[in-house]
Amino acid sequence: MARDVAVIGAGMSPFGDLKRTAKSLFAEAFSEALDSVDKGLDPRDIREAYIGNMGFGGGQIGNLAALMTEHARMLHVPTRKVENACASSGYAFRDAYLAVKSGAADVAVAGGVEVMNDVPDVRKRFWLGVSGDTEWERLAGLTFPGVYAMMAVRHMHEYGTTREQMAAVAVKNHANGARNPKAQFRKEVTMEKALASAMVAFPFTLYDCCGTTDGAACAILAAKDIVPRYTDAPVWVLGSGAASDHLAVHDRESMTRLDATIAAAKAAYGQADITASDVDVAEVHDCFTIAEILAAEDLGFAEKGKGGTLAPEGVTAKDGRLPVNPSGGLKAKGHPLGATGAAQVYEIFLQLRGEAGDRQVATPEVGLAHNVGGSGATCAVHVFGR
Amino acid sequence: MASQSGAGIAAAGFYLPRCAIREDEYRRGAGRFAAEGVTEKGVAGFDEDEVTMAVAAGDRLLADVNRAIVDVLAFATSNTVAGGALVAEALGVDPARARDVWGSTDAGETALAGAIDTAAREGTQTLVLAADAPRTDPSTPEEDPLGAAAVALLVTPKGVSWSRGTRPSQSVIRHKVGDVGAASVLLSFLTTIEPAEVTGDVDVAGALKAREYVTYERYLAIRRHRPPPGTEFSQGAYVSLPAYLGEKKARYRLVGERCTECGRVHFPPREACLACGAQSWVDVPLNRTGTVYAYTIIGKGAAPSEFLEQQVAVGEYATAIVELSEGPRVAAMMTDVDPKQVRIGMPVRAVFRRIYAQEGVTRYGFKFTPA
Numbered sequence: 001m002a003r004d005v006a007v008i009g010a011g012m013s014p015f016g017d018l019k020r021t022a023k024s025l026f027a028e029a030f031s032e033a034l035d036s037v038d039k040g041l042d043p044r045d046i047r048e049a050y051i052g053n054m055g056f057g058g059g060q061i062g063n064l065a066a067l068m069t070e071h072a073r074m075l076h077v078p079t080r081k082v083e084n085a086c087a088s089s090g091y092a093f094r095d096a097y098l099a100v101k102s103g104a105a106d107v108a109v110a111g112g113v114e115v116m117n118d119v120p121d122v123r124k125r126f127w128l129g130v131s132g133d134t135e136w137e138r139l140a141g142l143t144f145p146g147v148y149a150m151m152a153v154r155h156m157h158e159y160g161t162t163r164e165q166m167a168a169v170a171v172k173n174h175a176n177g178a179r180n181p182k183a184q185f186r187k188e189v190t191m192e193k194a195l196a197s198a199m200v201a202f203p204f205t206l207y208d209c210c211g212t213t214d215g216a217a218c219a220i221l222a223a224k225d226i227v228p229r230y231t232d233a234p235v236w237v238l239g240s241g242a243a244s245d246h247l248a249v250h251d252r253e254s255m256t257r258l259d260a261t262i263a264a265a266k267a268a269y270g271q272a273d274i275t276a277s278d279v280d281v282a283e284v285h286d287c288f289t290i291a292e293i294l295a296a297e298d299l300g301f302a303e304k305g306k307g308g309t310l311a312p313e314g315v316t317a318k319d320g321r322l323p324v325n326p327s328g329g330l331k332a333k334g335h336p337l338g339a340t341g342a343a344q345v346y347e348i349f350l351q352l353r354g355e356a357g358d359r360q361v362a363t364p365e366v367g368l369a370h371n372v373g374g375s376g377a378t379c380a381v382h383v384f385g386r
Numbered sequence: 387m388a389s390q391s392g393a394g395i396a397a398a399g400f401y402l403p404r405c406a407i408r409e410d411e412y413r414r415g416a417g418r419f420a421a422e423g424v425t426e427k428g429v430a431g432f433d434e435d436e437v438t439m440a441v442a443a444g445d446r447l448l449a450d451v452n453r454a455i456v457d458v459l460a461f462a463t464s465n466t467v468a469g470g471a472l473v474a475e476a477l478g479v480d481p482a483r484a485r486d487v488w489g490s491t492d493a494g495e496t497a498l499a500g501a502i503d504t505a506a507r508e509g510t511q512t513l514v515l516a517a518d519a520p521r522t523d524p525s526t527p528e529e530d531p532l533g534a535a536a537v538a539l540l541v542t543p544k545g546v547s548w549s550r551g552t553r554p555s556q557s558v559i560r561h562k563v564g565d566v567g568a569a570s571v572l573l574s575f576l577t578t579i580e581p582a583e584v585t586g587d588v589d590v591a592g593a594l595k596a597r598e599y600v601t602y603e604r605y606l607a608i609r610r611h612r613p614p615p616g617t618e619f620s621q622g623a624y625v626s627l628p629a630y631l632g633e634k635k636a637r638y639r640l641v642g643e644r645c646t647e648c649g650r651v652h653f654p655p656r657e658a659c660l661a662c663g664a665q666s667w668v669d670v671p672l673n674r675t676g677t678v679y680a681y682t683i684i685g686k687g688a689a690p691s692e693f694l695e696q697q698v699a700v701g702e703y704a705t706a707i708v709e710l711s712e713g714p715r716v717a718a719m720m721t722d723v724d725p726k727q728v729r730i731g732m733p734v735r736a737v738f739r740r741i742y743a744q745e746g747v748t749r750y751g752f753k754f755t756p757a
Contacts, residue, residue: 125691133717135625135633136654139741139751140717141684141693141705149682150707157730202683250707250715251660255680 004224005100006234007384009037010349012342015215015334016184017117022059023071025216026051026113029339030072033109033218036349038231041220043072047105049079050096052089052112053338056127057119068113072218077109083338085131086287088112090242090341090371090380093219097240097382100221107226110345111218114336124212131337131374133248145209145288147249147375149201152290154255156203158305163203165308166289167194170207172311173286173325176318177332179358184213184334208289213334217342219349235352238274238366239383241267247377256305258376261298265370265381269300272366272383276300279322279383280364281351283344285372286329292316295370296324299381323361326351341371341380352386393505394545397585398576399447399538401439401517402563404722405429406597407605412530415602421531427564429600430519430534432608432700433721433739437469437750439536440517441476441738447513447538450585453478455511456540460485460501462493462516464567472750473515476638476738478671487568491518494537494568499550501541514539518567524609533564537572538586546583548575562594607699630749637751640674640736642714643667653714674736675757676710683725692742704728708754721753733757 011032013025034041051065060067065079082092089112096110116124129138132147142150155161171191177183194207227234243263246252252259269275276299284299286292293307301322302310310316316324327333327347330340348367350356367384408426413419421427430439440461459479461470470484487493487500494516501512517536522529558574566573579588600608633655635641642653647664653672658665683704689697697703704725709715720728721739734754741751 122691122694125689125694129690135629137717138690139625139749141689141696141703141719142682142717143684143688143690145688146682146684146705150680153682153730154680199683199685200688201685202681248717250717255707 002101003103005097005221005237006224006227007219007237007345007349008222008227008230008234009033009041009220010218010346011036012182012217012346013215014182015213015336015343018214020115020214022064022113022115022216023067025115025214026068026111026218027072029111029216029218030109033220037220038233039229041107041230043074045107046074046077046109046220048096048099048108049074049077050082050092050108050110051079052082052092052341054083054085054088054114054131056114056116056337057123059115059118068111074109084378085373086285086335086337086340087371087373087378087380088338088341089217090344090369090382091378093341093345093382094240094242094380096221097237100223107220107222109218109220110342111216112339112342113216114338115214116212116336117214136250137248143201144375145201145204148288148290149204150249151255151294151375152203152288155290155293158256159308161293161308163195164191165312166203166208166293167191168311169286169289169292170194170331172317173329173331176326176359177328180328180333183328183332184211185328185332204288210287210330210335213336215334215336215339215343217339217346219342219345233353235349236385237382238385239268239270239272241265241271242378242380243267244378245376247374249375256294258294258298258372258379260376260379261295261370261372261381264379265299268381268383272385274366274383278366279368280366281326281348281361282322282324282368282370283327283329283347284324284370285340286325286331287335287372289331291372292324292329299368299370318359318361326356326359326361341369344369344371345382348384352384392547393502393541393543394547395539395579395584396542396545397447397451397540398579398588399443399586400573400576400588400590400593401442401446401536402590402593402597403428403430403434403439403534404598405431405600405608407600407602411599411602412605415605416530418527419530420527421564423561424531424564425561427531427533428535428597429605429608431722432696433741433753434519434534435740436463436465436467436517436519436536437472438739439519439534440469440473440515440538443517443536443538444473444477444513444515445738447540447586448477451540456483456513457510458483458485458501458504458512460487460497460512460514462487462497462514462568464489464491464493464518465521475634476750478639479513491567491570494570494572495550498539498541498548498572502548505541505543509543512541514541514572516569516572518569520609524606531565533566535563535566535569535573537569537576539572539576546579559590610699627747635669638738640672640752642670642672642712644670651712651714653710653712653716670712672710672712676708676734678728678730678732678734679707679709679715680730681706681720681728692744696742706754708734719753720755722755
């Protein structure tokens with residue numbers, strides 16, 4: 001019964017502080033996805049829609065998915081919101097993949113949307129901490145940067161990782177973001193500026209942290225037997241892995257790895273029958289600079305404890321041996337929570353089809369998208385091939 | 387040497403806040419100091435009040451006394467705060483045994499006199515806790531003489547005698563701590579007790595030497611319990627009161643749970659054992675010490691909304707994951723420490739403090755401070 005599944009189209013709205021509604025952003029992302037289907041697609045062919053969203057701020061909360069799909073010309077489609085914090089649309093993608101793979105739907109949509117800048121600062125402060133453990137971590141006065149900052153402090157303590165190595169991730173991703181016309185931050189940043197900016201949560205300065213972003217992204221998946229109807233350049237889903245972990249970091253055995261990433265990657269690599277060294281381009285969940293370093297280690301791109309060396313040595317640069325976050329990543333492209341996982345799929349779709357413009361990396365065969373919920377309570381990893 | 391022939395004090399403890407301010411510094415900042423005879427006074431921390439200080443004094447006394455012998459816990463304060471049951475919970479005493487005496491500066495004397503009377507007539511053993519911290523407007527002269535302190539006295543049928551009206555000269559202590567309301571007379575009395583006469587700690591002079599002196603600006607910041615304009619936090623972390631209070635033993639007293647199947651100790655409480663999956667527990671009081679496993683400093687302006695008031699008042703703060711000496715780790719705020727001094731491996735101990743207020747209810751719990 002299980003069938004191969006391909007991404008046949010993908011789209012993304014601009015990311016940024018946009019003063020726009022969620023429905024307009026999602027409709028734009030969906031329209032681009034539809035337009036990207038080479039031989040065209042009638043929205044009525046879509047059998048299931050999965051919409052990632054965290055509910056940030058205070059717009060539509062209940063039944064959000066129906067509002068998105070009705071405005072995106074998918075009226076009456078079976079739909080639902082998928083919520084796993086920042087991994088919402090990574091999981092929406094997995095759910096759409098499973099629906100197509102299982103035979104339940106021939107064509108499915110996986111998207112995500114978040115509007116974060118339409119509320120005053122004091123309300124943002126509330127929402128920015130709702131995806132870590134509320135009962136203990138948050139009541140310890142911890143913010144989201146604070147939780148990752150503690151992971152960074154442990155990584156520095158256990159492996160000698162430096163603030164400069166973390167800042168190098170920001171410098172690289174800002175350089176990439178500068179080449180991405182849809183990125184929130186399209187300005188390069190110097191190491192000196194990154195290190196000298198305001199301390200948000202020791203050892204993080206402002207440049208170690210992603211921004212708050214409005215945006216939407218969308219992918220369209222189809223079963224192998226009907227893919228030729230839509231495109232001759234599909235991007236195949238080679239592997240889908242997902243896992244969860246303790247919500248509170250204090251309950252985890254280690255603070256210098258995300259076990260959910262390790263388990264999700266193992267499952268995705270196993271299904272795709274590849275190893276980490278086969279990956280040519282990766283979009284990883286760099287909500288904070290340390291998160292890209294942890295991801296590099298947990299995904300097997302670097303030896304444990306050595307993740308900090310990749311960016312300074314140019315390994316993960318656009319022209320490096322393994323380009324990581326050519327889109328600018330969450331750091332520079334922006335991180336509209338519920339849209340991030342789908343936006344990663346969008347970038348890999350473009351990269352594998354050679355359509356990434358100024359930020360195109362050299363002829364990748366295998367791409368990876370790594371989407372983390374909160375501080376690692378959930379994770380979805382997808383591997384793609386041409 | 388006081389007499390020990392009848393009902394009286396058998397054990398004692400006290401608490402003075404870590405910070406104090408000197409008369410000249412206060413006068414420099416406020417332009418007045420309407421507090422004749424006071425040369426310096428204690429300053430309760432931002433996260434302290436009469437409840438947390440009573441718990442601190444009680445903790446000190448109970449370190450040397452089996453809490454099971456406490457028949458009654460009497461909490462006295464001049465403020466309109468009925469905190470007896472909460473203080474009892476935090477000290478591991480049955481809250482059904484708690485009594486409140488409040489609303490008057492002689493609340494401490496009333497509680498102590500009553501305790502001695504019932505000890506003499508019925509043999510009742512009462513833990514008297516008298517505590518005060520100012521709730522005045524710091525911009526008014528009424529604020530000037532007010533200090534903060536707490537006293538804990540265990541009254542038994544045989545102990546150091548005291549009778550109402552026994553008022554040691556105020557100069558014994560007032561000039562150093564300020565007016566401490568319901569705790570005033572009891573604290574002065576405590577300084578007249580010889581260490582050999584009671585269990586616990588009566589070394590007030592020693593504690594006074596360990597204080598840290600603050601500027602008037604810092605004093606005002608710490609004392610400001612109202613959110614400054616523009617920092618109202620309409621939404622805080624929502625942990626409902628039933629959920630919060632349902633874990634009182636963990637939040638107030640760091641009581642963990644031991645799996646009855648495999649013996650693994652968990653903290654905070656879990657629904658199933660991490661080692662064996664069993665769901666059967668016995669309570670394990672933890673010794674409330676540990677070391678810093680990880681930490682961060684939440685920069686100015688970066689606090690979650692419910693801690694914004696605190697951050698505006700006191701600036702950046704440190705928060706940590708502490709590895710308890712029994713093994714489990716827990717996230718908690720650090721207090722009474724310069725955030726920049728916190729390091730991995732730093733030995734710490736738990737203290738009972740205000741965490742934040744929501745829906746008009748102050749949430750109490752533990753923080754950690756250097757051991």
